[in-house]
Amino acid sequence: MTASAARTIACGFCAREFVEDQGQPVCRSCPLTGVCRMARCPHCGYENAVVPAWLERLTRGASDT
Numbered sequence: 001m002t003a004s005a006a007r008t009i010a011c012g013f014c015a016r017e018f019v020e021d022q023g024q025p026v027c028r029s030c031p032l033t034g035v036c037r038m039a040r041c042p043h044c045g046y047e048n049a050v051v052p053a054w055l056e057r058l059t060r061g062a063s064d065t
């Protein structure tokens with residue numbers, strides 16, 4: 001079983017997976033705070049772009065009812 005609340009992200013650099021909550025916010029000082037969403041991999045520090053839920057639904061296609 002997987003927790004539905006926590007999404008996992010596959011790191012684009014080291015290919016390891018981590019829970020989105022474990023991603024370190026890298027844009028604390030970024031003026032786009034709240035707009036850009038980056039999750040830093042806790043394993044290697046690579047900054048992964050987090051796909052918003054609404055965009056993820058778009059890319060998957062609205063096939064699930």
Ligand SMILES: [Zn+2]
Nearest residue numbers: 011014041044
């Ligand atoms: Zn990584």
